[in-house]
Amino acid sequence: MIELILMPLAAFVIGLAMVLMMRRIGARLQRRVGPPLLQPLWDIIKLHGKETQTSHGLIHELGIVMAIGGFVAAVTLMPLPGMNGLAEQGGLIALVYMMMIPSLGLALGVGQCANPNGSIGISRALTAMLAYDIPMVIVVFGVAFFYGSTSLVQIIDAQQAGGFATWGIAEMPLLAFAGLFAMQAMLGKQPFEIYVAPAEIATGPMVEMGGKFLGGLFIMQCFQLYAAGALYTLLFLGGGENWLTFLIKVFAVVAIPMSIAFLFPRYRTEDVVRLVWKWPAMIGLLGIAFLMY
Amino acid sequence: MISDLAVPNLFVAQAGQLVLPVVLPLLAAFLMQPLARVSTALARGLGPLVLILCAWITAQLWIQLGDAPFTLAIGGFAPPLGILFYADGIALLFALAVPVFALLFWPGSESGGGAGADSRPGSDQADRDQAARRDALVLLLVAATTGLALSGDLFNLYVFYELAAVASFGLVALSGTGRAQVATFRYLMISAFGSVLALAGIAILYMQTGTLNLGQLAQLAPETLNNPIGSAAFALMLIGFGVKAELFPVNTWVPEVYAGAPARVSALLAGLVSKLAVLVIVRLLVLIFPQPEAAQMLLVLGVLGVLTGEFAAWRAKDFPRMLAFSSIGQLGIVFVAFSIGGEIGLLAGLAVALHHLIVKSALFGLAVRWNGSLEALAGAARTSPLGAALFVLFALSLVGVPPLPGFWAKLTVIVGLAERGTPLDITALMSILLVTAVEASYLFRVAIRLYQDNPDPVARHARRDLGVSALLGAVLVAATLGLRPVADVLGAGAAQLGDRAGYIETVFPSHVAGKD
Amino acid sequence: MTSLDHLVLVSALTLALMLLFGRMRIAGRLAVVLYAVQFLLLMQTGALLGEPVASSLTLSVLDLQMHWRYDALSWFFAMITIGAGFFCAWYAAGVWQERYREEGHSPRLFHVALAANVLTMLILLGSGDLLSLFIGWELVSWASFLLMAVGGGPAGRAALRYLVYAFSGGMAILAGLMLIYTQTGSLDYARVLSLLGELSDGQVWLLLLLIGGGFAVKMGLLPFHLWQAAAYAETPGPGSSFLGAISARMGLYALIMLLVAMLGIGRLTAMEVPFTFLSARDLIAWIAALTVIIPTYIALQQHDARYLLAWHGIGQGGYMLLGLMVGNAVGSAGGLFHVFTYGITQAALLMAVFAVVHRTGTADLNKLGGLVARMPLTFLVLLFGIISLAGLPPMAGFVSKWMVYRSLVAEGMPLLFVAAVVGTLGTILSVYKLIHNIFLGQLRIEHEQVREAPLSMLLPMLGLSTLIFLVGVTPGPALSWVAAVQASLGLPPVPYTLGGIEDPRGGLDMLWLVGILMAGFGVGALIFFGLGGRSKRVHQLDNYAGGHFLTADVRYQYSDNFYAGLMHLIGPWYRGAFLWLEKALTATVAFLSAVMNGFYRYAQPALFVLATAVALLALTTA
Amino acid sequence: MTELIKTPRTGETLPVKAGKRTNPLANVFDELVRFAQSRSLFMLHYCTGCGAIELPPSMTSRFDMERLGIQPMVSPRQADILLVTGYVSVKTLKRIILTYEQMGSPKYVIGICSCTVNGGMYWQSYATAKKLNDYMPVDIYIAGCMPRPEAVIAGLRELMENIRQGKADSWKDYYRHYDHYLGHQQRLFGETWQTPTDVIAEARHYGLFGPDTLGTHTALLEQHQRPLEALEMKVDIPELMARR
Secondary structure (H helix, E strand, C coil), rough: HHHHHHHHHHHHHHHHHHHHHHHHHHHHHHHCCCCCCCCCHHHHHHHHCCCCCCCHHHHHHHHHHHHHHHHHHHHHHEEEEEEEECHHCCCCHHHHCCHHHHHHHHHHHHHHCCCCHHHHHHHHHHHHHHHHHHHHHHHHHHHHHHHHCCCCHHHHHHHHHCCCHHHHHHHHHHHHHHHHHHHHHCCCCCCCCCCCCCHHHHCCCCCCCCCCHHHHHHHHHHHHHHHHHHHHHHHHHHCCCCCHHHHHHHHHHHHHHHHCCCCCCCCHHHHHHHHHHHHHHHHHHHHHHHHCC | CCCHHHCCHHHHHHHHHHHHHHHHHHHHHHHHHHHHHHHHHHHHHHHHHHHHHHHHHHHHHHHHCCCEEEEEEHHHHCCCCCCCCEECCCHHHHHHHHHHHHHHHHCHHHHHHCCCCCCCCCCCHHHHHHHHHHHHHHHHHHHHHHHHHECCCCCHHHHHHHHHHHHHHHHHHHCCCHHHHHHHHHHHHEEEHHHHHHHHHHHHHHHHCCCCEHHHHHHHHHHHCHHHHHHHHHHHHHHHHHCCCHHHHHCCHHHHHHHCCCHHHHHHHHHHHHHHHHHHHHHHHHCCCCHHHHHHHHHHHHHHHHHHHHHHHCCEHHHHHHHHHHHHHHHHHHHHHHHHHHHHHHHHHHHHHHHHHHHHHHHHCCCCCCEEEHHHHCCHHHCHHHHHHHHHHHHHHHHHHCCCCCHHHHHHHHHHHHCCHHHHHHHHHHHHHHHHHHHHHHHHHHHHHHHCCCCCCCCCCCCHHHHHHHHHHHHHHHHHCCCHHHHHHHHHHHHHHHHHHHHHHHHCHHHHHHHH | CCHHHHHHHHHHHHHHHHHHHHCCCCHHHHHHHHHHHHHHHHHHCCCCCCCCCECCCCEECCEEEEEECCCCCHHHHHHHHHHHHHHHHHHHHHHHHHHHHHCCCHHHHHHHHHHHHHHHHHHHCECEHHHHHHHHHHHHHHHHHHHHCCCHHHHHHHHHHHHHHHHHHHHHHHHHHHHHHHHHHEEEEEHHHHHCCCEEEEHHHHHHHHHHHHHHHHHHCCCCCCCCHHHHHHHHHHHHHHHHHHHHHHHHHHHHHHHHHHHHHHHHHHCECCCCEHHHHHHHHHHHHHHHHHHHHHHHCCCHHHHHHHHHHHHHHHHHHHHHHHHHHHHHHHHHHHHHHHHHHHHHHHHHHHHHHHCCCCEEHHCCCHHHHCHHHHHHHHHHHHHHHCCCCCCCHHHHHHHHHHHHHHCHHHHHHHHHHHHHHHHHHHHHHHHHHHHHHCCCHHHCCCCCHHHHHHHHHHHHHHHHHHHHCCCCHHHHHHHHHHHHCCCCCCEECCEEECCCCEEHHHHHHHHHHHHHHHHHHHHHHHHHCCCEEECCCCCCCCCCCCCCCCCCCCCCCCCHHHHHHHHHHHHHHHHHHHHHHHHHHHHHHHHHHEEEHHHHHHHHHHHHHHHHHHHEEE | CCCCCCCCCCCCCCCCCCCCCCHHHHHHHHHHHHHHHHHHEEEEEECHHHHHHHHHHHHCCCCCHHHHEEEEECCCCCEEEEECCCEEEHHHHHHHHHHHHCHHHHHHHEEEEEHHCCCHHHCCCCCCEHHHCCCCCCCCCECCCCCHHHHHHHHHHHHHHHHHCCCCCHHHHHHHHHHHHHHHHHHHCCCCCCCCCCCHHHHHCCCCCCCCCCCCCHHHHCCCCCCCCCCCCCCHHHHHHHHH
């Protein structure tokens, strides 16, 4: 039971560090110093400490609650070293769909803001989801099929059985590549960040979010980065034998899209779809073909 | 034969009454014109009176004589020579149906589908003459068609057939409009063509066998007519009698005539006269031409009729014309059914034919007021809810929706075709199924239109037309509920109809039995 | 009199009473009570777990015996049917019915149509042989037609289109039955079943084409899907809910009878599609998958809420068939279970949409918005519904879809799996558009005074929503029915628990999942409301617009062409190929019709004169 | 950097206090929040004039504001600082006020360039608002034409220091002396001037209501104010209402 409290907490802390890492990577790539160590935390505290905030109604507020809560629930489905949480009760497919709940919550909350910039952002975000989820489910299918199970615990056990040689990335390099590609889009980082587009639709979904609303989204971002990194680690990098290797893997995984992100401008929505349906999806299918035949 | 069974005199006398349903209307028709000069009321009353009498007589005969077939030699001359009336269940059924339907669709004051509120036409005398002529023609038609049902002799059949044709020409042309006259001319030409062919066919038969008595022909047929010449004769007669039966290539008069003629006349022609013509063809088929070529010919022409009729109806723009095309299609199914042969084929054919008799007559009854284009029918359900409901009922039955009788009739046809299962049959089966879908499409397009909103719908039905249709609708529903007994009766009728040996034995009771 | 007779008699009584008293105000409530009684009677039949219950009525026509009986499968579908009838009648019973009357329609006709639908469906579900199946099928078709057509106007046109499809399908089925009849000499299940094995593959293909095709029409399987959306969407409110919830599933029922009960998945797997590496089962599964995808993405383009949902209804049918075609315990259970979860979902969704129509008079997604402030409970219903329809936890739809996915993974069908997910993603996109354009965004001035849906409509909606949630949390009881159905069909029953599926290789326990989700929401609420400062609700026009001053008369809402970016890419993929096909068929019929018409119009009498002369000449020379 | 020019007001100016609470724990908490607020500033640069050109250098690699925790943001809802960079025309001012009111407190206004201080080279213009702090409370002015990035950063650092000390609460002034600011606004924009944000209601809601929140100008505002109340969610079931 204590696991269920510790897992989201760990996820949040790791997520904060990831946000920092992301901003630092960005700064270094632009030859800047970047934010101080606790900057993500200060941001969140500041936002929650706002004294006047505008709400557009109950759904606006509940949307944020759902966005945070969905991730809090979802991370308990991802086993950590020594902690299985609810991984036995849920499994991979349930996890993938649980991770859509925050998006749904956010979409509802944004919808009630009555700001078309937000709605456009959501429309683009959902379109992007349509794009990246296809390689994502191909990857999920491939892994689940390869290990003959949708239980993440069993998948990790199978990977850890023979060291690096039995890791997903060694067994299924094509799928691992497709997964990485899909993760880039899933995180909404450049070149796939059209739905935020600060200069044209005023950060899209976040346009009417201030104070604790934005703070909630910052928290959600921590979870999101963690979830993406952890999921990839669990599927392809053998999960965590111990905390040290787990953290190294998770950060390494997230560092890749971060580093790529700041080198690119962004694609238009339809180009996102076209690109993601073409390359990672095709590579993923090829990977599955190799697995099956 | 009945007399041989030494039945009481009274009974013989009653069998003799079989001639009355033919003779009485004929007499009345000739009396009509003089009578109209004496008393209009009497003349007007004469027709219905005679019809009721005919119906009563036929019904009496049927009830009292039961199901066994019997014959009546007119003037007492023995069968091969004399004129013979043959009455089995089916013949009596049709003989009964003729006066009943004629009564139901008695042209009356509203012939031509004029509005009920129309004032009487200007000239009283001319109008009265016209009414008398019309009544006479209807009576003539009744006499002729009853004769068709009962006659047991090919030449008489031909005569009655021609008589019916003449009467129907008159009736169709009655309204006197240009369209009606053109239609009549067309009808006349095709009929003439058909008559010639039929006559030619009869001539061939006579050349081959030397007799025109159906019973005797049936006896001789296996030896003399089971050859190409026989088949040719059948083809000629099929085409000839097919004109009235709306058989495929010679039915091109149908749409024009039904669209131009008064709706009640159309009801009689489409419902009744066509069925009697079919009956004639079936008698020929069963008794004289049992060879498979004949049935195949019928099947092919029937399928063509089904296809052309139903497809053509899909594009029909006005109500009577749509019914006319539909009628062609339905008769096509009748031919297909009869071509199956055997008890199931006859049963199927009878079922479809009787079903069509009821439904199509009733629909033409509705067409008395709905005689315009289909567009104009929009919203008619508001002024005439019962009429619309009846239309839906008849349409449902016509396309064959269980549990209405139409479904069972169609199912019987289809099962019959499937059981025989030659490629030709399967084609026919598929065609019927295909056009049924087309049929549903156009009929329910109209049904939907009836229930549309329209500020200016067509006028209401006259109470009489609606009553007739409602009555027929009630018959339909009753048949649905009493499916079992109806099926039994039809089955027995079909068995009798298909019983060639029985026919021969009835006509030539003693010596034939030994011979066969 | 068996318990089945009682059920059907009460159903017939409902119809009769509606015919007699449908005009009265009490009729709606009477109908609700009668449907409840039917439901209880159905429960009493015990057909689910016990022996099949036979009806004492038998008919024989043309030496073909007809009889009726209920087994677990019939029970399952009948349960949904009567339940849908119950909720829809309840929805219709109060204010809706009065409004319907005021608009110049006949509530009696509506109640009659609904009762006729329930009755005919019960008859169909009880069919004990192929002939009674066909008769039930036709009855259901015509009853649906009645319900679709009562709306008049565009509903009439849609109903007519349905009719042509359904009737053509019916005729194809009849042809197929004749094929069976000629081959086996009987239409009795048991006898046909014993002789079907002797049919050649070609004959089975023909059967699949004719009968399967006919049944597929009702289900809206590709390529017969065109009629359904308009027909269901234009039907008056509760009728639309009813049709959406269960009507098309009659097609599935019949397909199950054909594919699973009669032919069997094994036979289908053994049949190769010539010149391909597909088996018949794969082919049908792919048709199902395409049925998921194509209608779902057509739904994405709709801007009428009713049409959007109706198109989804077609797509969701694909999941059911897909699950059944996978054929293992979890997959077939998922397919069957989806019938139930989807039924309650779609009924609730359409009810919510029609409640909005009731209040605002429009279902046009470009003319609504912001109604959550005025109709919050309806919003809640729609929210539960879309979560379930999209197949997200914690609602009922998730469980059934999860089962379908799980089975596809287990059986190793990657492409079908991807296809199913593509459908789900499209569903998520379009249901978000639905809820956004109706309830979120800006409230229009003309809707400022809109009130919540009337209680009589709200209660059934909320009841269904509760059901959706409860089934999502504890799918166990409903899965026990599914397991019984599977057992009666000879499929391996699904290993279910109270909270989901037992599977050593990755199961599902909704109790835990929902528990943790609720706990997560609790944490979220704690962070948000506990740690965050005060906030103030502001007017919707106090909104960021790049410094622009917003006014109420200018719409500040994004609703039209909601997924513009996506449509930029996939827009050209909507070729309307099926519409084109349909038009081509219509044109063919029209052409044939013109030809036939021409024959009757131009066959000249002179021709006949000539022919006569020739004939006479020939005769005289002969 | 110039001193904030205080214009004469009708009421008393509230003394700026670093609010200390007696509870030491709460005090620590307040300190933490204030520190966080000072270390995390999101700015909305309202680029009205030439001063904007100096902002990119201060944000990018040479001066890198992010190391101070300062980031650009896009919408007023997200921002803490409103940067007004250059001359403010009357038309622009309307938007600036709208934007300012939409920001969540604590919020800070920084006037960059001389034009925001006294009109600068546009001081004769009929179409330019001269003193920004007539219309909204300004925390910091960074004078210069244009101020270099160093000056901008220096100004921001001063603001950060003020925030940390709890001195930068001029945003409260806007609520407490709303009548004063509204008066200036009305003089420029006319009597029917109204923003979508209901400042008075907010002042009431958050307990920021002061003696000078209402006055003659707000009375004028209320005469032609269109309703600004939020569309509250209503469960308005007719049947239940009737029964009640």
